[in-house]
Amino acid sequence: MTGQAERSVETLLRTQIIDPDCTWSLGSYGAVAAFRRNPDEPARRLDDGRIGLMTDRGAIAFAVSPALRPFAYETGFTGGWSQAVALCLPAAACAMGRRAVLTELGADAAAARPEDRDGILFDLGLGLDAVDACVRVTDPALIACLRAVSGRPLFDAGNPVVHALKVSGPHRVFVARPGRIEVYTAIPAPDGVGEPGPHCHILPQLLRLRRTHAATAPIPHGWVPVAALHPAHPVKDACGLSIPFDAARHAAFERLLDAWGDPGLVALRRAVLSGGVPDPVLADGRFARSAIRAARAQRAAMDA
Known part of the structure; x- marks a missing residue:
């Protein structure tokens, strides 16, 4: 990662950490810790150089490394979609203790x-x-x-x-x-x-499945997601309850997709949202079909 790219990742983390509507997660498939705070919840910044916050209910602390790479994506499903920015490391650089006993x-x-x-x-x-x-x-x-x-x-x-x-x-x-x-x-x-x-x-x-992430997440081969940030969703609140479509939230995640998403999946999304027909070559594959479902769910929410 170049110095400019590393600074861009740092900007991403620092921008999202101050947004109380962004949820953070860290873990693996089947074992995850999450951090979120309420808008009016007192929070203190860390004073040791790490990017993070402390509240009376929990804390988060991150440091940017040259190997850290974000991947933004959406996943479509019946009746809606999810969105995330996975924070990934190369498989060869992500190992922790790997202990199998207490x-x-x-x-x-x-x-x-x-x-x-x-x-x-x-x-x-x-x-x-x-x-x-x-x-x-x-x-x-x-x-x-x-x-x-x-x-x-x-x-x-x-x-x-x-x-x-x-x-x-x-x-x-x-x-x-x-x-x-x-x-x-x-x-x-x-x-x-x-x-x-x-x-x-x-x-x-x-x-027991020994997976690093859900099969629905379009993580490129050779990369392992170790954490993720989940910006405010356009049609859901923090409890997962439905809210009216929020165009500002939708546009904010679109910018993250443009910066950190897969260009092919982003192109499919744009085609659907603009009322066009997705490129049949790009539309082939599990992740492509999921991206199209997500975009169609967004069109429905925008038109509701």
């Missing part, structure tokens, strides 16, 4: 808040290639519990630590090469619904 890592010197840097990090041992999914613990009893079962897979039958973590709700800390997301909120009950703010999920049934 492992103590020591004090979290890189914690976003200085007061959290004495907490002890434990890698949950999910075996992810590009992300370390951890908990940060200060409670002596929970530290002792985790140490007693270190070296075992988290989801071993009879492993008591899963229940202990759900009850105590320590900070969840997901770390990748570009940065981290920290979640301080309580872990909701299995049948509960968390707030639309910082949260994480770990889904063993998806982890």
